[in-house]
Amino acid sequence: MKKLSKILCACLLSLSLAACSSNDKPSDQTEGNNPTDERITVKLGVVGTTNEWWDPAIAALKEEGIDLQLVVFSEYVQPNRALSEGEIDLNAFQHYAYLNKEIEEVGYDITAISDSIIAPFGIYSKKIASLDELKDGDQIAIPQDPTNGGRALKVLEQAGLIKVDPAAGYTPEVKDVTENKLNLQFVQVEASQTAALLDDVAAGFINGAHAVDNGYTPNQDAIYIEQVVEGGDNPYINVIVARTADKDNETYKKVIEAFKTAETVKVIEDVYKGAYKPAFTLE
Template sequence: MLKTVLARPVAAIALTLGLFGAAQANEAPLKVGTTAAFAPPLEAAVSEARKQGLKVELIEFSDWIAPNVSLANGDIDVNYYQHVPFLENAKHAAGFDLVPYAPGIINNVGLYSKRYKSLDELPEGASVAIANDPINSGRGLQLLAKAGLITLKPGVGYKATEDDIVANPKKLKILQVEAVQLVRAYDDADLVQGYPHYIRLANTFDANSALLFDGLDHKEYVIQFVIKPQSKDDPRLARFIDIYQHSPVVHSALDKAYGKLYQPGWER
């Protein structure tokens, strides 16, 4: 018997070990990183995945930097909290080798005011709080331009900065605030760029009460499931995305979390 074991071809032993290793890898949970605003529907998807025999671990981060750092370091398998412009800016700034894998939802962003009922009521010198990161501040400036409150240089799009403002007839004072803190600026600024999903989490005012929404036609703002390129053939990813996009339970969780202020970025 000893001779038989020793005589087994090395290739056969390697194949056996490889299959054993593959089985172990398949049993490892898929680690998904996200932020609080996107967690509830993902939790529903994790629960549905568990019923189908797919292990998924949801990891929630408190800022917009750590999810990409964690993904680049291999601590998680995929993250879900950013659109392509944000990802491209992060890659340029930090050299991440990360790519979008599949689309999630697109959320509306609005202009909110505690003091005024319409944009026409805004006085000269009114304070306006927008996001302070390069991409979401550009979205805020685009929204102010849509409102007719400022004029931007033609063609700047989501890369707009305050230097691209060519007209500001009301002499608005633009304040830049961390995006996740904008909901707190509602009490202090005259006008605030607001994210309905964060407003719902804070539960301090009505997320539907924006004086203007930016609309859902900016497909570049679809939130993406983001991975490292070498993970593109991971079957766990394909299964989990399919559950997120097509499970009626997840659809209900999305409706509960975002109301009518979102649209799927995929074909249902």
């Protein structure tokens, strides 16, 4: 009986240890490579349908368990509001000048966490082939938002058509025009609508995404294109933006890493033919 009792105790102890061992960690799962882990979804707000440069990042992040979803907005005023209200996690549609203006005027608590692209601003026309053909009193369509409208005026100044008050900085308004020898008339509309006005005006400014959406190739079709100098404090570099509280979010850092790759650069160069340029250097 004593021998039988010892044998039974030994068996019970062996079964107990085996059970404890099996509950510690499944043998087919390791930390960070768990097939049962929930996937992470990151919603990225963009404007327009021209966003192919995100395709390589979307594919790469999918392999890491991150689903990057593009949320498309039709107007520039929408993505910052959506980000601030928590409807999306990031946005990537605006340059520094527009972002800073929005923060100043609306009070959004949002922050640029990375540079992305540069989109040179172009002037287009269905009536003239060169700015030299503009006549006295001709109408020019420009975006009505302060930042892009101001940028349009600065481009016209760069082209030698007008002069603006230097005190207005990068975002002058029509009232800041100090010299206008051709008495050009400025038709101010929402940025997405300038292309639709080309039948009615002598020329108009079209932002990069809207230009491509309307079938234009800036380097080929614009009658004048903004001369952009990369680097420095260029206010027209586009950025990826997060809520300030999330600026150090590790998942968002992975999104940035997945974007800043040679694959992204190749898409920008092959698809957009100079309409956009990467605003980052490869490590």
